[in-house]
Amino acid sequence: MTNGIAAITFAAFLLLYLTGQVDNAAIMAGFIPARVEDGALLAGMAAVPVWLTPISCTLVHANWLHIAFNLFMFVFCGRQVEHVLDKGATLVLYIAGAYGATALQWAVDPHSTNPMVGASGAISAIIATYALLYSQQNVRRIGPFSANLVRALWLAASWIAIQLMIGLAGGFGDLGQIAIAAHIGGFLVGLALTRPLLRWRFRKRPQPLS
Secondary structure, eight states, X not given: OHHHHHHHXXXXXXXXXXXXXXXHHHHHHSBOGGGGTOTTTTTTSOOOOGGGHHHHGGGOOSSHHHHHHHHHHHHHHHHHHHHHHHHHHHHHHHHHHHXXXXXXXXXXXXXXXXXXXXXXXXXXXXXXXXXXXXXXXXOOOBTTBOHHHHHHHHHHHHHHHHHHHHHHHGGGSGGGGSXXXXXXXXXXXXXXXXXXXXXXXXXXXOOOOO
């Protein structure tokens, strides 16, 4: 599943890049927060339905650095996550991360007309699950909070802090175009879904009667 998603994402970027349609695709298939309330924002244009743009925007990347970094992180973490969760749960996690990313991006700036593109929000969900599954740091429970919850909260706090620092640094260059809220939204979805997906993956199946 990880290899398939990566291949489709790269093929979409390559097609758009070679045909010079990256900018047009960003408008037509990118996630534009203002479209959530104003469905007629791109009326008369062949735009992807707004409810599908959380997925379509993952297929649009701005440049080679953008696609290379995203796919490197996705393949590195995704293959390890898929080894534990299997194909179906990994796909669910990726899609849920994409929607969680755009949901928080919309909540932060619902009237923005700037298109959000890239798979980093969905990939953030994969990174969150990877961090939970492969973290080797011993964490103790704190009061009523279990060790698992404490680990998730520490990871969330660390990721949010990193994203805020990136956003601060972005004020001085192209990094200012990074959708920080989307990264946070996707990561939080990954943290929330890891244990339910693990339970689903390893659920007990009824044994056949002999």
